[in-house]
Amino acid sequence: MISYIGGKNRMAKWIGSYIPNDIETYVEVFGGAFWVYVNGEVHRKPILKNVIYNDYNRYMTNLIACCRNPQEFLKSMDEIVAQNSDLFYQYKTDVFENKNIKDIEIPDYDYGMKYAYIVTQIFSGLNPEKGKFIDLKGKYSSKFDAFRRRLKNPAVIEKLNKITNVENMDCEEVIKKYDSPKTYFYVDPPYWKTENYYSLHDFQSDDHKRLADVLKNIEGRFS
Numbered sequence: 090m091i092s093y094i095g096g097k098n099r100m101a102k103w104i105g106s107y108i109p110n111d112i113e114t115y116v117e118v119f120g121g122a123f124w125v126y127v128n129g130e131v132h133r134k135p136i137l138k139n140v141i142y143n144d145y146n147r148y149m150t151n152l153i154a155c156c157r158n159p160q161e162f163l164k165s166m167d168e169i170v171a172q173n174s175d176l177f178y179q180y181k182t183d184v185f186e187n188k189n190i191k192d193i194e195i196p197d198y199d200y201g202m203k204y205a206y207i208v209t210q211i212f213s214g215l216n217p218e219k220g221k222f223i224d225l226k227g228k229y230s231s232k233f234d235a236f237r238r239r240l241k242n243p244a245v246i247e248k249l250n251k252i253t254n255v256e257n258m259d260c261e262e263v264i265k266k267y268d269s270p271k272t273y274f275y276v277d278p279p280y281w282k283t284e285n286y287y288s289l290h291d292f293q294s295d296d297h298k299r300l301a302d303v304l305k306n307i308e309g310r311f312s
Contacts, residue, residue: 090153275311
């Protein structure tokens with residue numbers, strides 16, 4: 090849906106072509122910007138009943154929860170200038186200093202809009218807490234405007250409407266919660282030795298082994 094570290098927007102259809110058709114529940118364990126689902130065709134699987142987004146990063150969980158109601162979310166963006174340095178730094182203060190992410194009630198549309206604004210003004214959505222504003226100087230189209238257009242796109246709205254649950258859980262917990270013979274888990278964890286690039290990650294090198302051990306014993310399938 091938005092620029093984010095490790096995003097698979099260009100690979101979504103290719104990845105989706107390897108996801109089997111006979112699944113009832115689709116879970117993105119490390120959902121991030123949810124590109125594999127939003128840019129792919131998973132929603133067309135013939136017996137699909139449940140689409141689950143999960144990410145330990147509560148900023149992203151809130152953002153995707155807001156996207157489930159695009160009309161309401163867009164209201165918070167109506168008068169927002171696509172590129173403005175002062176607004177960017179004001180929103181950084183609002184999101185990372187004035188209000189604790191743990192205290193918000195999801196979905197929080199104003200908070201989600203501000204986070205989306207921050208992420209779309211920095212290089213590749215990397216490290217929004219420390220990222221600096223990049224002035225496009227009118228040479229390139231605004232990623233914030235692109236995000237707004239995406240929320241108005243009927244094909245994207247169709248996919249967003251099929252999201253059944255948005256979770257903010259540890260990877261092991263969400264796998265155990267939704268595991269079944271008809272569940273497919275798309276598992277794209279933080280890259281090895283780059284775990285600290287992710288916001289609110291709490292995922293360390295040892296967690297890769299923990300994740301592998303969990304996946305060895307599930308009823309469902311994964312990639």
